[in-house]
Amino acid sequence: MASDQPPKLGEDELSQHIGAMALQTDTLLDAIFTDYTNHHASERLVEAMAYATLNGGKRIRAYLVYGGAGVINGQNDQAPQHGIARVAAAFECLHAYSLIHDDLPAMDDAATRRGKPSCHLAYDEATAILAGDALQTLAFAVLADPDTHQDDRIRADLVLELASAAGCAGMAGGQMLDLEAETRRFSQSETMQMQALKTGALITSSVVAGGRFAGADQASLTQLRTYGQAVGQAFQIADDLLDAEGDEAIVGKPLGQDDWRGKATLVAHLGLDAARKEAERQVRLAKEALGRIPNSAPLWLARLTALADFIITRKA
Amino acid sequence: MASDQPPKLGEDELSQHIGAMALQTDTLLDAIFTDYTNHHASERLVEAMAYATLNGGKRIRAYLVYGGAGVINGQNDQAPQHGIARVAAAFECLHAYSLIHDDLPAMDDAATRRGKPSCHLAYDEATAILAGDALQTLAFAVLADPDTHQDDRIRADLVLELASAAGCAGMAGGQMLDLEAETRRFSQSETMQMQALKTGALITSSVVAGGRFAGADQASLTQLRTYGQAVGQAFQIADDLLDAEGDEAIVGKPLGQDDWRGKATLVAHLGLDAARKEAERQVRLAKEALGRIPNSAPLWLARLTALADFIITRKA
Numbered sequence: 001m002a003s004d005q006p007p008k009l010g011e012d013e014l015s016q017h018i019g020a021m022a023l024q025t026d027t028l029l030d031a032i033f034t035d036y037t038n039h040h041a042s043e044r045l046v047e048a049m050a051y052a053t054l055n056g057g058k059r060i061r062a063y064l065v066y067g068g069a070g071v072i073n074g075q076n077d078q079a080p081q082h083g084i085a086r087v088a089a090a091f092e093c094l095h096a097y098s099l100i101h102d103d104l105p106a107m108d109d110a111a112t113r114r115g116k117p118s119c120h121l122a123y124d125e126a127t128a129i130l131a132g133d134a135l136q137t138l139a140f141a142v143l144a145d146p147d148t149h150q151d152d153r154i155r156a157d158l159v160l161e162l163a164s165a166a167g168c169a170g171m172a173g174g175q176m177l178d179l180e181a182e183t184r185r186f187s188q189s190e191t192m193q194m195q196a197l198k199t200g201a202l203i204t205s206s207v208v209a210g211g212r213f214a215g216a217d218q219a220s221l222t223q224l225r226t227y228g229q230a231v232g233q234a235f236q237i238a239d240d241l242l243d244a245e246g247d248e249a250i251v252g253k254p255l256g257q258d259d260w261r262g263k264a265t266l267v268a269h270l271g272l273d274a275a276r277k278e279a280e281r282q283v284r285l286a287k288e289a290l291g292r293i294p295n296s297a298p299l300w301l302a303r304l305t306a307l308a309d310f311i312i313t314r315k316a
Numbered sequence: 317m318a319s320d321q322p323p324k325l326g327e328d329e330l331s332q333h334i335g336a337m338a339l340q341t342d343t344l345l346d347a348i349f350t351d352y353t354n355h356h357a358s359e360r361l362v363e364a365m366a367y368a369t370l371n372g373g374k375r376i377r378a379y380l381v382y383g384g385a386g387v388i389n390g391q392n393d394q395a396p397q398h399g400i401a402r403v404a405a406a407f408e409c410l411h412a413y414s415l416i417h418d419d420l421p422a423m424d425d426a427a428t429r430r431g432k433p434s435c436h437l438a439y440d441e442a443t444a445i446l447a448g449d450a451l452q453t454l455a456f457a458v459l460a461d462p463d464t465h466q467d468d469r470i471r472a473d474l475v476l477e478l479a480s481a482a483g484c485a486g487m488a489g490g491q492m493l494d495l496e497a498e499t500r501r502f503s504q505s506e507t508m509q510m511q512a513l514k515t516g517a518l519i520t521s522s523v524v525a526g527g528r529f530a531g532a533d534q535a536s537l538t539q540l541r542t543y544g545q546a547v548g549q550a551f552q553i554a555d556d557l558l559d560a561e562g563d564e565a566i567v568g569k570p571l572g573q574d575d576w577r578g579k580a581t582l583v584a585h586l587g588l589d590a591a592r593k594e595a596e597r598q599v600r601l602a603k604e605a606l607g608r609i610p611n612s613a614p615l616w617l618a619r620l621t622a623l624a625d626f627i628i629t630r631k632a
Contacts, residue, residue: 039485041484041489042490101445101446101449106440125422126422126495129417129422129423129445130491133417133448133452133488138479140479141480141483156475159471159472159475160460160461163457164457166453167450167457168358168361168362173357173358173450176361179442179443179446180360
C-alpha cells in the first residue's frame with residue numbers, strides 16, 4: 001500500500017503535463033505515418049489517416065497508457081520510453097478510427113471534428129471508411145511489433161486487451177447500442193451499459209494496457225481496471241452535465257441544453273444533482289482503487305489522482 | 317527437397333476437401349458468434365457480423381491457412397486442431413469485414429453478395445459499418461487469444477502477419493489504389509501493385525500464417541510467401557479472364573465482357589493470350605516454391621499443388 005500521501009498536483013500542472021505527453025505521442029504518430037508513406041502505401045490513404053489522427057486531440061487515452069505504466073514502474077521522466085509511446089499511439093489510432101467512422105453520414109453525419117472538416121468531407125466517404133479501417137489495423141500492427149516490447153507475452157496480451165475493448169463486446173457494441181437508443185427508451189441500466197461500452201471500455205483498457213506494458217501483476221491490473229471504469233463513468237456523466245448546463249462559449253460546441261431529458265444519459269435518468277453526486281462517487285472509487293496499488297510511484301499516483309478530480313471540475 | 321513426386325489430386329477431390337474444411341471453419345465461426353451473443357455484446361451487431369460471414373463462402377483463405385500449417389507439420393486429419401481452425405476463422409473474419417465495407421454505397425455500392433442482400437441492405441448502413449469494424453477487431457482478438465496457440469511469440473507474430481497484410485501497406489492500401497484507378501489510367505506495374513495489395517496480400521498472408529502457426533523456419537516461410545504471392549497473382553488474372561470471356565450462366569454473376577479493355581487489370585494491359593500465359597507462369601512459380609520446402613508433408617503438398625492448378629482451370 002502507498003503509505004504516504006502522494007504530492008498534490010494542481011490543474012494547471014496536470015494540463016501542462018498532459019500537453020507535453022500529447023506532443024510525444026503526436027511526434028511518434030507523425031513518424032509512423034511518414035514511414036508508411038515512404039514504404040509504398042497509398043499516399044492519399046496515409047494522408048487521410050494522419051489528417052484524422054493528428055488533429056490536436058487531448059490524448060487522454062495516451063495519457064492513461066503512460067499513467068498505467070508509470071504508476072507501476074515509476075518512470076517519471078518527461079521523455080517516455082519508445083515502447084510505451086508506441087502503446088499510447090496505438091490506442092490513439094484506435095480512438096481516431098472510431099471518430100472517423102462515427103462522423104460518417106450513415107452514423108452521426110458530423111461536418112466538423114475539432115473545428116476542422118471531418119475526414120469524409122476533407123477527403124471523401126470511401127477514403128474515410130478506408131482510413132478508419134486502416135487506423136484500426138495500424139493499432140494492432142503497432143502493438144504486435146517487437147519494437148513495442150521485447151516480451152512476446154506482453155505484446156500478445158496488449159493486442160488482446162485492445163481487441164476486447166474495441167470489439168462487439170466493447171466499443172463497437174456500445175456504438176450499436178447507442179444507435180438502438182435512438183429508436184426506443186433505454187432503462188437506466190441499459191444506458192449505463194451502453195456508455196460503459198461505447199466510451200468506457202477504451203478508457204479503461206488504456207490504463208490497463210499501460211499496466212500490462214509495465215508488467216503489473218493481476219492484483220494491480222484489477223485496481224487499474226477499477227480506476228479506469230470509474231474514471232470512464234465520471235467522464236461520461238461530466239460530459240452529459242456539460243451538455244445540459246455548460247457554457248457554450250467555453251465548451252466550444254453547440255450544447256443540447258434543452259433536450260437532455262429524453263436522452264439515454266445518466267443525467268436524464270437521475271436528474272442533474274443526483275448525476276453530479278454519482279460522478280463524485282465514481283471519482284472517489286477511482287482514487288480508492290489507485291490507493292490499493294502496492295508500491296505505486298508517487299508522482300504518477302498524484303497525476304492519476306488529479307486526472308480523476310479534474311474530470312468533474314473541468315468546464316470544457 | 318521433396319524427393320518423391322507428391323500424390324496427384326483431382327479437382328473433384330480437392331473441391332470436396334475444401335468444402336469439408338470450410339464446414340469446420342464455419343462451425344467454429346458460428347460458435348464464436350454464439351459465444352459473443354451470450355456475453356452481453358449487442359445482439360443485433362453480432363447477428364449482422366454472422367450474417368455477413370456465414371454466407372456460403374468457399375473459404376479459400378481458411379484453406380490456405382490449413383494448407384500452410386499442414387505442409388509444414390504434416391497433420392493430414394480431416395478434423396483440424398482447434399488452434400489452426402481459429403487462425404483460419406480469423407482470416408475469414410478479416411476477409412468478411414473487407415467485403416462488407418467494399419459493398420457499402422460509398423464504395424462499390426453492391427446490392428447483393430453471394431446471392432443475398434449485402435449487409436447494409438439486410439440491416440442498415442450504420443450497422444454494416446460497425447459489423448465490418450467489429451469483424452476486423454474480432455480477427456485480432458481471435459489470433460491473440462491463448463486458446464489459439466500456447467506460444468506467445470507465435471500469437472504475436474500471427475497478429476503482425478495479418479495486420480501487415482490488411483493495413484494501409486496491404487489490403488486497405490490496395491482498395492484505395494483501386495478507387496484511384498477509376499480516376500486515371502494505371503500503368504501495368506501500378507495495376508500489378510494494386511492487385512498484389514488488394515487481394516494478393518491477404519491470400520499470401522493466409523498461407524504464411526499457417527506456416528507460422530506450425531513453427532516453420534524462415535526459409536520455409538519465404539517459400540510459402542512466394543507460393544501465396546504467385547497464387548494470388550494467378551487468382552486475380554483468372555478472375556479477370558473469367559470476367560472477359562467466361563460463361564455468365566456458369567460464373568453466376570453479370571460479367572463485363574465488353575468493357576475489360578479499359579480496366580486496371582493485367583488482361584487489359586497484356587491482352588487475353590499473354591495474360592493467360594502469365595497466369596500459367598505464376599502457377600509454375602507457385603509449385604516450384606512448394607517444391608523447395610524441406611520435409612514437406614506429401615498430402616498437403618499435393619493439395620496446395622492442385623489448388624494452384626485449379627485456379628486457372630476453374631470455370632467459375
